[in-house]
Amino acid sequence: MVATLLATVLAVASTAAAGGSAKAVGGARALAVSVPADPVPARAGGVARTLIRVVNPNDFAVTVVIRSRTLALGDNGKVSIGSGADPRWAGRVRFPRTPLRIPAQSYRNVPLSISVPHLSPDLYFVGFLVTPVATGGGSLTVVNQIGSFLTLDVPGPRLRLLTGHLHLPTFVLGSEASGEMRVTNLGHASVTMWGENDTTSAPGGAFQQQRLGPSLLPVGRSRSIAVSGKPRWPVGIVTVTTRVTYPGRTAAETREIVLTRRVIVVSPWVLAALGGLIVLIAAAWWRRRRRPSRNQPASALDPAAGQTA
Amino acid sequence: MNLRTANRAVMRPRKRLTRLALGAVATGATMLVLTALPAGAATLTNMSWSVSNNQVSAANTSYSYSFKTTTAGTIKSITFAVSGAGLAGTPTITRAYGIGAGTVARAGQTITYTVTTAAAIPAGIPIYIEFGGLTNSSTAGSYTTTITTLSAVPATIDNGTTPAVTLAANNTAVTVNLAKSLTFTVDTTAFELDMDPSLGALADQSATVGLTVQTNANSGYTLAVADNATGLQSSGTGNPVIAKVSTGKATSVAWPGAPAWGYTVTGTGATIDPAFSGSKYAGYTSGGETIATRSGTTGGSADTISIANRVAINYTSASGVYSDTITYTATPNYN
Numbered sequence: 001m002v003a004t005l006l007a008t009v010l011a012v013a014s015t016a017a018a019g020g021s022a023k024a025v026g027g028a029r030a031l032a033v034s035v036p037a038d039p040v041p042a043r044a045g046g047v048a049r050t051l052i053r054v055v056n057p058n059d060f061a062v063t064v065v066i067r068s069r070t071l072a073l074g075d076n077g078k079v080s081i082g083s084g085a086d087p088r089w090a091g092r093v094r095f096p097r098t099p100l101r102i103p104a105q106s107y108r109n110v111p112l113s114i115s116v117p118h119l120s121p122d123l124y125f126v127g128f129l130v131t132p133v134a135t136g137g138g139s140l141t142v143v144n145q146i147g148s149f150l151t152l153d154v155p156g157p158r159l160r161l162l163t164g165h166l167h168l169p170t171f172v173l174g175s176e177a178s179g180e181m182r183v184t185n186l187g188h189a190s191v192t193m194w195g196e197n198d199t200t201s202a203p204g205g206a207f208q209q210q211r212l213g214p215s216l217l218p219v220g221r222s223r224s225i226a227v228s229g230k231p232r233w234p235v236g237i238v239t240v241t242t243r244v245t246y247p248g249r250t251a252a253e254t255r256e257i258v259l260t261r262r263v264i265v266v267s268p269w270v271l272a273a274l275g276g277l278i279v280l281i282a283a284a285w286w287r288r289r290r291r292p293s294r295n296q297p298a299s300a301l302d303p304a305a306g307q308t309a
Numbered sequence: 310m311n312l313r314t315a316n317r318a319v320m321r322p323r324k325r326l327t328r329l330a331l332g333a334v335a336t337g338a339t340m341l342v343l344t345a346l347p348a349g350a351a352t353l354t355n356m357s358w359s360v361s362n363n364q365v366s367a368a369n370t371s372y373s374y375s376f377k378t379t380t381a382g383t384i385k386s387i388t389f390a391v392s393g394a395g396l397a398g399t400p401t402i403t404r405a406y407g408i409g410a411g412t413v414a415r416a417g418q419t420i421t422y423t424v425t426t427a428a429a430i431p432a433g434i435p436i437y438i439e440f441g442g443l444t445n446s447s448t449a450g451s452y453t454t455t456i457t458t459l460s461a462v463p464a465t466i467d468n469g470t471t472p473a474v475t476l477a478a479n480n481t482a483v484t485v486n487l488a489k490s491l492t493f494t495v496d497t498t499a500f501e502l503d504m505d506p507s508l509g510a511l512a513d514q515s516a517t518v519g520l521t522v523q524t525n526a527n528s529g530y531t532l533a534v535a536d537n538a539t540g541l542q543s544s545g546t547g548n549p550v551i552a553k554v555s556t557g558k559a560t561s562v563a564w565p566g567a568p569a570w571g572y573t574v575t576g577t578g579a580t581i582d583p584a585f586s587g588s589k590y591a592g593y594t595s596g597g598e599t600i601a602t603r604s605g606t607t608g609g610s611a612d613t614i615s616i617a618n619r620v621a622i623n624y625t626s627a628s629g630v631y632s633d634t635i636t637y638t639a640t641p642n643y644n
Contacts, residue, residue, distance in 0.1 A: 022516030026499030032492035037644070038403055038441075057492070076604065077528030077642035083596070129638070138499030139632035140541075140618070142518055146493050147640035192404070194375060194437055196355065211357050213527065214373070214404065214437070216643050243355070245375070245435040247406045252428070254407035254435045 025138035030057045031064070033130050033146040039123055039153035042116040048152055051111045054130055056102035063133040064102065066095045066110065071127035071149055075222045077215070081129055081147035089126055092117065099133055114152065121156030123190040123216070125149045157249045161187035162217065164244055166227070166259040173271070177238045177263035178228035185217040192216055195244040199229035201236045201265075212244070234267035351379040353469035355435065358454050365476050366447045371403060372420075373439040374471070376456055378430055382466040384408065385427040387438070389420040390455040395446030396420075407436035415443075427461055449478045491524040492611070493639040506624050512567060513621040520637060522579070522603075523611040528642035529603030532579065532614060534572075535636050536593035541570045541620070543629035551620060551631060553592025558584035558600070561591040567621035578612030579603045590619060593635065604642075 032055035042048035056062045068089060070082030092115040102108050114126060131145040163186050168179035185191050197210040208229070217223055229238035244257040353376040361371040374389060387408070400413045400420050411424040422438060430436075446452070452475075457468040496519035505511040524530050541551045554571030555562055561584040564571075571590035574581050579601040584591055591598075601614050618635070 022500050022502050022514060024497040024500045024516075026497055028494060028496045029498050030492060030494035032490060034490035037489040055492070057494075073643060077644065078531055078602070079640050079642050080531060080533065080599065081638055081640050125643075131636075134634065135498060138501045139630055140501065140516070141499050141632075141634040142495055142497060143634060143636040144493050144495040144498075144520065145636060145638050146491055147638050148489075148491065149643075151643075192406075196357070211359065213359065214439070214644070215527065218643070243435075245406075245437065251404075251406050252409045254437070256435055 023138075026135060026142070028058075029062065029132060029135075029144060031055070031062065031130065031132055031144060031146060032057060033148050035148050035150055039151040040114075042114065042124070042152040042154050044116055044118045044121075044154050044156075046116055048114045048116055049111065050114070050150060051109045052128070052148070052150070053107055053109050054100065054102060055107040057105060059104050061104055062102050063099045065099050065131050065133065067129050067131070068093060068095060069127040069129045069147060071125050073125065073218045073221060076224060079147070079149070081127060086127055088117075088124075089114070091115075093126055093128075095128060112150070114150075116152065116154065119154050121154050121158045121189065123218075124152045124154065126152065158189035159187050160189055160191045160246060160248065160255075161185070162191055162193060162244060162246055162255075162257060164242070164257040164259055166240065166242055166261050168227070168240060168261040168263050170261075170263060172263055172265045173268055174265065175267055176228050176230040177240065177265050178226065179240075179261075180224045181227050181242045181244075181259065182222055182224045183217065183244055183257070184222040185219055188219060190216060190218045191246045193223075193244050193246040195242065197225070197227050198241045198243070199227075199238060200241075201229060201231040201238045203233065203236065205230075205232040205236060205238070229263070229265075231265045234270045236265055238263045238265050351467045353377065353379055353456055353458070353467045356456065356469050356471045358471035358474055360445070360474055360476075362445070363474065363476050365445055365449050365478050368398065368444045369441070370398075370443045370445055371439055371441045372400075372443055372454075373404075373437070374454065374456060375435065375437045376469065376471075378432055378434045378436065378458065379467045381429065381432045382458070383427050383429045383460055384458045384466060385424055385461040386411075386459045386463060387422045387424075387436075388455075388457045388459065389422070389440075390457070391418045391420070391446075392453045392455075393446055393448065393450065394418065395448055396443065398442050398444035400440040401442045403439040403441045405438050407434050408438065413440060430458075445476050449476055451475050489524075489526050489641055489644075491522065491526065491530060491639060491641045493637075494521045494611075495519070495637065502620055504620065504622050506567075506622050506626065512623060513619070515617050515619040518616045518618065518635070520614040520616065520639075521611040522614070522639050523607045524603075524639075524641050525606050526641035527606055527644040529605050529607075530639055530641050531599055532601040533597045533599045533638045533640070534593065534616070535595055535597035535638070537634050538595035539633075540593070541631045541633045543627060543631045545627060545629035547627070549627040549629065551622065551626060554590045555592045557594045558582055558591040558598050561585060561589040563588070564590050564619065564621075567623040568626045569621050570619070572616050572618045574600050574614060574616055576601055576612065576614035578607060578610065579614055581614070593633075597636075597638065602642075 034053040040050045068085040070086045072080045127149045134141045164183045166181050194214045195212040199208045241260045248255050356376040359373045409424045451473040454471045458466040500516045502514045543549050551570040554569045573590045574585040
């Protein structure tokens with residue numbers, strides 16, 4: 001960034017004639033990082049071997065640096081990368097010490113050996129950061145780095161416990177019932193959960209199913225899953241049943257949370273129609289009251305007519 | 310005649326008795342068959358099947374099955390018979406929940422999971438099994454899988470057919486080498502702004518940096534941004550800085566005018582932090598702040614995020630060359 005540089009006022013003036021826009025002095029740069037999606041089996045006290053892949057899709061070589069980083073796992077799968085190395089894995093994971101040069105349109109598989117400490121059975125996360133070495137002569141430099149992590153699975157029985165809440169109103173004035181299911185891990189180990197959300201409606205509603213694929217829930221974290229159901233008719237009772245399944249103490253056993261809610265759904269059109277009907281009935285009643293009764297004699301209605309007679 | 314009539318009269322109740330006995334035997338036999346049937350024909354419930362890649366001939370595809378047992382029994386093996394033809398690959402077990410550890414093999418269209426140590430499984434137990442390393446059929450179409458739980462005999466305990474999965478010849482399914490991947494592109498790696506306080510057009514300028522993010526992580530990604538702790542600083546005497554418009558996104562503001570340095574974010578696909586709604590600007594922080602997220606895979610189309618970096622100066626800004634480094638960090642979320 002060059003700001004108010006007196007020595008370049010003339011240059012600035014000529015830039016102004018050309019429009020005075022920002023000048024890019026460094027081109028585009030892409031970078032990709034791939035890791036195994038599934039946890040790497042890791043025996044406590046043993047060595048786990050895996051690899052990460054750094055891909056350079058550019059037409060030019062890119063140099064990257066890979067460093068260990070702390071991870072913060074949040075709710076709903078959110079991950080944030082810390083600014084320093086993870087002390088848990090210090091000296092246990094050896095990332096490349098020197099920058100890696102990746103040729104144009106190529107990739108490097110970076111093998112990693114992880115010395116697993118004596119940990120209790122659970123999933124553990126090894127965070128790292130892949131940073132391209134900055135290039136370009138501009139005074140404002142832009143770096144696109146990728147944070148990622150490896151998942152280690154130290155096998156063995158573990159204490160898994162999930163709790164769930166289905167947040168749905170009991171009455172909805174609208175076309176559908178929508179809410180969320182919130183699942184929280186209250187156990188002492190990360191949990192992989194899966195399940196389904198079944199919706200039926202009465203009267204005459206078709207069965208609908210939403211599959212919930214396997215997803216990870218670290219200790220103390222929650223996931224919110226949107227659930228919804230539509231009645232077949234403008235008025236109906238929607239029954240939402242969510243089933244969340246997860247492994248028990250060992251993978252050979254499973255536990256299930258079943259949550260059911262019934263919601264009365266009334267379309268606003270029904271109320272509008274009902275209101276219209278009430279207005280019509282009231283209007284008819286009022287008109288009927290104003291109209292002369294057929295049983296009454298004419299003289300009762302028209303005194304003048306009576307005098308004439 | 311009378312005698313014959315008398316005989317007939319005697320015979321009628323006997324015939325009735327015989328018919329009644331035969332009827333009772335037939336009913337009993339039917340009941341016996343009906344009560345015996347569920348052991349071999351009970352239907353599994355809550356069945357589902359999903360594939361990680363529904364492209365025909367796709368290799369290294371994962372097949373995930375979930376179902377619930379109906380009949381209590383000791384399951385020794387489970388067969389997964391995929392309809393049609395052309396299933397290939399050497400399956401591996403990625404996950405197996407609700408059932409003991411085992412081995413897997415494929416013969417033709419049938420994948421067999423064999424439990425190493427068969428154990429009694431009660432009724433109503435959810436089972437989830439995910440196989441990796443399979444290659445889809447080369448024929449596009451609709452496929453189902455018939456799942457059968459078997460005892461050691463082997464005798465069928467339960468069975469059932471999953472809903473259909475469609476394999477397509479051309480679609481936008483993400484093809485991945487390793488299952489979790491993220492590509493992050495920046496359209497400019499360095500830029501300059503030539504500024505002059507004497508002319509409005511030169512005293513207030515913006516440079517837009519375009520980012521694209523593409524990932525197959527099921528829970529999407531998080532994009533954060535940070536700059537140097539020193540901010541936009543000159544190396545001249547006294548190391549003057551151009552003040553940030555705010556201390557971070559929590560205090561984002563409408564552009565206040567010179568002197569100021571900040572950024573605003575727009576984008577498609579990603580969820581942009583509401584701090585930037587209404588073209589509000591924020592100052593960078595050295596600790597980094599999340600500016601955009603996505604809660605699911607991007608699929609075939611990359612998300613685009615534009616960051617407009619804006620600087621405004623006036624005659625209070627000391628002359629000099631100011632520099633800063635903006636670092637964008639994209640991180641896949643955990644699934």
